[in-house]
Amino acid sequence: MAVIAQKCPGIKVTVVDMNEQRIAAWNDPNLDNLPIYEPGLKEVVAEARGRNLFFSTDVEDAIDAAEMVFISVNTPTKTYGIGKGMAADLKYVELCARQIARVAKSDKIVVEKSTLPVRTAQSIRTILNAEGKDLNFQVLSNPEFLAEGTAVQDLHKPDRVLIGGGQDEAGQRALNALADIYAGWVDRDRILTTNVWSSELSKLTANAFLAQRVSSINAISALCEKSGADVDEIARAIGMDSRIGPKFLKSSVGFGGSCFQKDILNLVYIAQSYGLTEVADYWEQVIKMNDYQKRRFAENIVQKLFNTVSGKKIAMLGWAFKKDTNDTRESAAIYVADYLLNEQAELWVYDPKVKAEQIYADLDYLNTRSEDENRRLVKVVNDPYEAMDDAHAVAVLTEWDEFKTYDWQKVFEGMKKPAFVFDGRNVSNGRMLGTIGFHYQGIGK
Ligand SMILES: NC(=O)c1ccc[n+]([C@@H]2O[C@H](COP(=O)([O-])OP(=O)(O)OC[C@H]3O[C@@H](n4cnc5c(N)ncnc54)[C@H](O)[C@@H]3O)[C@@H](O)[C@H]2O)c1
Numbered sequence: 001m002a003v004i005a006q007k008c009p010g011i012k013v014t015v016v017d018m019n020e021q022r023i024a025a026w027n028d029p030n031l032d033n034l035p036i037y038e039p040g041l042k043e044v045v046a047e048a049r050g051r052n053l054f055f056s057t058d059v060e061d062a063i064d065a066a067e068m069v070f071i072s073v074n075t076p077t078k079t080y081g082i083g084k085g086m087a088a089d090l091k092y093v094e095l096c097a098r099q100i101a102r103v104a105k106s107d108k109i110v111v112e113k114s115t116l117p118v119r120t121a122q123s124i125r126t127i128l129n130a131e132g133k134d135l136n137f138q139v140l141s142n143p144e145f146l147a148e149g150t151a152v153q154d155l156h157k158p159d160r161v162l163i164g165g166g167q168d169e170a171g172q173r174a175l176n177a178l179a180d181i182y183a184g185w186v187d188r189d190r191i192l193t194t195n196v197w198s199s200e201l202s203k204l205t206a207n208a209f210l211a212q213r214v215s216s217i218n219a220i221s222a223l224c225e226k227s228g229a230d231v232d233e234i235a236r237a238i239g240m241d242s243r244i245g246p247k248f249l250k251s252s253v254g255f256g257g258s259c260f261q262k263d264i265l266n267l268v269y270i271a272q273s274y275g276l277t278e279v280a281d282y283w284e285q286v287i288k289m290n291d292y293q294k295r296r297f298a299e300n301i302v303q304k305l306f307n308t309v310s311g312k313k314i315a316m317l318g319w320a321f322k323k324d325t326n327d328t329r330e331s332a333a334i335y336v337a338d339y340l341l342n343e344q345a346e347l348w349v350y351d352p353k354v355k356a357e358q359i360y361a362d363l364d365y366l367n368t369r370s371e372d373e374n375r376r377l378v379k380v381v382n383d384p385y386e387a388m389d390d391a392h393a394v395a396v397l398t399e400w401d402e403f404k405t406y407d408w409q410k411v412f413e414g415m416k417k418p419a420f421v422f423d424g425r426n427v428s429n430g431r432m433l434g435t436i437g438f439h440y441q442g443i444g445k
């Protein structure tokens with residue numbers, strides 16, 4: 001929404017959220033206090049905020065005033081009832097639709113920006129029309145493809161913008177109104193229009209394909225570790241085949257983030273509910289492989305440290321699910337930490353952007369042990385050297401650029417011997433670390 005406001009100064013954009021604290025942070029005069037860390041975002045907000053970009057908790061007022069409403073609320077995996085642990089929880093989306101239906105006094109175009117199961121637009125349409133008002137509501141699907149860490153760049157130069165709309169005249173008019181907004185800065189030939197169901201299902205499919213690539217290369221990484229092949233060399237070799245392409249082939253400790261797992265589970269659930277068991281099983285393997293990769297990484301640490309990490313200090317570099325974000329949702333680091341804590345390790349965590357309270361909240365949420373115990377066993381520090389000093393091992397969980405620049409000779413001198421580095425992102429120069437004296441283990445090496 002901030003980028004739409006930046007690129008279309010003639011459009012008034014009001015971002016509303018019922019979370020007062022978040023809105024207050026978006027309105028904070030100090031741009032370093034924005035609730036999301038994302039390269040380039042504060043510059044965008046600085047340009048548009050107060051001009052045509054506003055943040056408010058007055059949801060009803062904003063709905064009333066708007067011609068177009070983007071539903072962008074969270075759609076987490078259900079934690080209760082039918083579809084628990086798989087289906088998307090649509091209660092927040094439904095609440096929005098009901099609120100729009102209740103408040104609206106004029107025609108509205110309602111845009112699904114949240115990631116939603118195929119055919120959700122049907123339910124939204126039914127709810128909007130159920131108030132029996134003499135108003136025209138058009139429902140469009142406009143999924144978001146930005147990746148965190150590169151969000152502003154992705155929005156400024158999207159590969160494509162996808163808009164699904166009704167095939168009748170009113171539907172096409174609404175679709176064109178939204179396409180015209182994007183055309184303010186995106187080439188028309190990158191603005192793709194489809195029917196609503198294709199658009200909704202394309203979003204889940206895109207994430208499933210992307211995550212599948214990561215699981216595929218991670219599966220090969222396990223084979224590399226047994227056979228003497230090198231997964232980065234393989235990624236390079238296969239990526240030069242133009243049919244495969246070089247992107248998204250970075251083997252890692254496992255994918256994280258709020259989207260991949262949630263959206264694939266949702267896809268699996270949808271396939272199951274249509275009775276497509278083989279389709280569901282096929283996509284579920286992507287998640288299973290990812291769980292295996294996280295577990296494999298943690299197990300390897302224990303095994304290499306002579307089968308016990310009890311009472312041993314282990315430094316964890318990185319907690320975010322990828323670099324250049326402070327988002328930790330579903331981060332592999334959380335699960336690796338939990339595994340090591342079950343083995344009674346003492347963890348010292350350093351992440352350049354994640355705050356200590358977030359790290360403790362992530363661990364507490366798992367409910368594996370008491371909050372006191374999490375605080376006793378896990379130290380969060382602001383200095384990476386402090387995390388690594390006197391440690392038995394260093395585990396790299398996020399690919400932050402700064403990890404490449406550390407004085408590894410100094411780190412080695414400060415650590416217990418033998419000194420181990422487990423690089424879950426293949427960011428370090430393994431040969432150089434080996435020369436210093438480290439026992440180095442990358443992924444798929
Ligand atoms: N985060 C991403 O990179 C990304 C990318 C593409 C798509 N998506 C999709 O976008 C959606 C939102 O994701 P997110 O990461 O921003 O989630 P989020 O949980 O960070 O934010 C959702 C916000 O919606 C607010 N909210 C919930 N119900 C509300 C209501 N009835 N009225 C007003 N505000 C309400 C919450 O307070 C919260 O601040 C999800 O469907 C997600 O799959 C996210």
Ligand SMILES: O=c1ccn([C@@H]2O[C@H](COP(=O)(O)OP(=O)(O)O[C@H]3O[C@H](CO)[C@@H](O)[C@H](O)[C@H]3O)[C@@H](O)[C@H]2O)c(=O)[nH]1
Binds near residue numbers: 249250251252254260
């Ligand atoms: O080669 C790779 C690429 C990614 N990852 C990991 O995969 C996860 C997801 O990364 P990425 O896709 O870059 O970030 P997200 O912000 O989760 O973005 C994904 O999820 C969004 C939400 O749906 C979509 O909009 C984006 O298109 C889609 O890329 C992270 O843990 C990465 O470290 C790898 O391990 N290897």
